[in-house]
Amino acid sequence: MTPRYLVNFDSDKLEKSICDLLVIGSGIAGLTAALQACGKYRTLLLTKSEVKESTTWYAQGGVATAVGEHDSPQLHFEDTILAGDGLCDPQAVKILVTEGPGRITDLIHLGAEFDRLGEEMRLTREGGHSLPRILHAGDATGSAIESTLVRVAKLCSGLQIKEHVFVVDLLDFDGRCIGAIIFEPSLGRFSICLAKAVILATGGAGQIYSVTTNPPISTGDGVAMAYRAGAEMMDMEFVQFHPTALDEAQNPRFLITEALRGEGAYLRDCKGNRFMAQVHPEAELAPRNVVVREMVKVMHDCKTDRVYLDATHIPLLKLKERFPTIWKRCQESGYDLSTDLIPVSPAAHFMIGGVKTDIYGRTSLSGLYASGEVAANGVHGANRLASNSLLEGLVFSKRIMDILEEKANEISQEDLLGIRMTYTYPRRPKDVKIEECRNLIQKTMMEDAGVTRSVVSLKRALKVMDSLKDILNMEFSLVEGFELQNMIMVAELICRSALMREESRGVHFREDFPQKDDAGWKKHIILKINHCHPR
Ligand SMILES: Cc1cc2nc3c(=O)[nH]c(=O)nc-3n(C[C@H](O)[C@H](O)[C@H](O)COP(=O)(O)OP(=O)(O)OC[C@H]3O[C@@H](n4cnc5c(N)ncnc54)[C@H](O)[C@@H]3O)c2cc1C
Structure with a gap:
């Protein structure tokens, strides 16, 4: 049997702190939620490393948003649904694509800067998108967004951010999440944090794979703790692999953004042949699952564990100006992006499944909300469309705030302090x-x-x-x-x-x-501790 908690405890013997809202994680989802709560709730944000250390920081390509002249939320909706291969929740996708542009405007008002061509946003294209739709800040969009959010969060007076605090388990009492047990490694001390509501924003779990683009913090803590607390998990089988991680023996692998293929780079096999054009009308910009699967076949036929990214036909100046991080990183590994073929292979990249939520981030456990990569709200279906995940964190963290008040009023601080566990x-x-x-x-x-x-x-x-x-x-x-x-x-x-x-x-x-089996399997798999069923 799995123990309910990873540690034994007596709440009366542990130090306690109390807040209205506990946010766990400081990536785009956690910081967006905390900022939305600013001025409304006494909020504590806990994060296990430095505040900026998150998957968000390493995001390169950008954020998908229908703001281009020829684009519309409807087209973004259609591309997302198509990529999701029959399992997207259309209502959640509609929310993502229609509320997305507004959240991007909010981000710009906070000070985030995206590349522009004159007054217009400069957009690029990535796999599965029918037209250029990706806003970006060079090839380091994640760090541009994260540093903006961190800067503004530090100005919010009702928000306390604590770094290097590891959340071990969620506390549940009478069917409601009432806070968390935390561990501070520098003090070697466990304590309890009580809250009227808890938002889980702990990101993904790429580190359970030996080849991954995810940073060391991505160990799936949020999924595991929510599972132990009895929340429902959805579609855990869907793990997205990114086609083009630099093929070097290190963990994490350095990602080479899909935007490079969006700007025209090719994939070549061991003999130098382009192989995607025969497989999909969008060639290198086919959805990620299609590209990855073909790469696996090609690598098998070639008896190698890599294929090659060819950007040598893209003008040198464009490569240097548009992809400065990738240019520099390739040089450090001895490759010149303008003359060399770059060895790449697939790497575990994004956890599509996670803690099941509704369209307001509510999980099946009262008082517990989830947003960002840890959550499964149905927007990605069976295959996430590129650059939809930063957007997901922005949109759904805001939506939690839209309905939080009622929940936060259900329980008082005195009630919380009176609970002994x-x-x-x-x-x-x-x-x-x-x-x-x-x-x-x-x-x-x-x-x-x-x-x-x-x-x-x-x-x-x-x-x-x-x-x-x-x-x-x-x-x-x-x-x-x-x-x-x-x-x-x-x-x-x-x-x-x-x-x-x-x-x-x-x-x-x-x-x-x-084969795909719509008759038998066009449905989700829900796992709950000691319980498992398709729905
Ligand atoms: C290399 C790379 C490039 C990417 N590029 C793009 C892109 O261009 N566009 C796009 O849309 N998506 C991209 N993605 C995916 C995207 O970055 C993530 O899905 C998204 O940033 C997740 O945000 P999040 O807030 O949910 O989680 P994260 O940003 O991962 O934040 C999780 C936070 O939770 C904290 N945490 C975790 N466990 C605990 C614990 N037990 N206790 C306390 N704190 C904890 C972590 O320290 C961290 O602060 C990329 C991913 C990678 C790896």
Whole structure:
């Protein structure tokens, strides 16, 4: 049995703090929520590293928004639905594309700057978009947005930001989320943070794969803690791989944005042939799942683990001016973008599934909201359209605020302070090599639950996760230990869902069920602790 909490505790013996709103995570989703709460709620934002350290910071390509002269929310809607391969929630997508432009305007008012051509926004194109729609700040859009949000958040008087605080578990009492247990590694201390409402904005879980673009913070903590608290998870089998990570042995892998293909770069196989034009009318700008799958075939035929990105026909000045970060990073690795073919391979990039929410970010656990990559609200279906995720964080974090007041008034601070909770579980002392186990999870997930899966590979992966399950009963007071426990749980959720979905759809490709099966599987997979069903 999985213990409900990762640590034993008695709330009367732990230091307590209290706020109206607890936000967990300081990427685009968490900071947007905290800023929306500014002046309305006493808000505490906790983040496990430095405030800027987030996946958001590393986003390169940009934000998809229908602001171009020939564009419209309807066209953005159609592209998103098409990419989602039958599983998008049309209502959630409609909200994303119609409210998106307004949220971008908000961001610009806060001081975020996007590239312009004169007065007009300079737009680029990425895979699956029918026309140029991506706003960008060079090739470092994420850091431009994140630094704006951080700067403004620090000016908000009702908002306290605490860095290097690891949220271990969500507290639930009487069917309601009432806060979290936190661990401060610098003090070696656990404490409790009580709140009238909690927003989970902990991002994704790319680190459970050995080849990923995600930074070290992306260990799936939010999914694991919400799962332990009894919230519903949706579509965990859908993990998006990005086609073009620089093929170097390091974790995380450096991403080479799709915008480079948007500006004309080609993909070539080991013999120098372009291979996407025969496969899809949009060639290199086909949806990511199509490109990745073809790359896997080509790499197999060539008996290599890489293909090549060719930007040599793009004018040198344009490459340097439009992609300065990529230019510099390639040079550091010995490649000249204007003359060399750049070796690339697919890397785990985005968690499409996550904590199930409605269109206001409400999870199935009262008082708990989720936004950003940790949430599954139906906008991405079975395959996220490129550059829709930053937009998702902006749009849905704002929507949580639209309905929060009622919930926050349901419970008083006195009620919260009066709650006593204890949890005792027979724990084993920690007796494990964390790094080795982490490597084992990453390697197993990459080989057996990556771009292609089958009943055999998924059962093998589940066996490995089962062999690690004892670790969930161990007693840690160490961030890396909690992360390992969370990674085991998230990896298992992905494998269980992937095994259940006996078809291929979107980013989920089953070698043993290579066709899409609308009659049997045009539905979501919902997992709840001790409970699993398609819906
Ligand atoms: C290299 C790269 C490039 C990308 N490019 C684009 C792009 O161009 N356009 C686009 O739309 N998307 C892009 N994406 C995806 C996009 O960046 C993410 O989906 C998005 O930024 C997620 O935002 P978030 O706020 O949900 O999570 P994050 O930005 O990842 O923030 C999560 C936060 O939660 C904190 N946290 C996690 N666990 C805990 C815990 N236990 N306790 C306390 N704090 C915790 C983290 O420290 C972090 O602050 C890219 C992703 C990568 C990796």
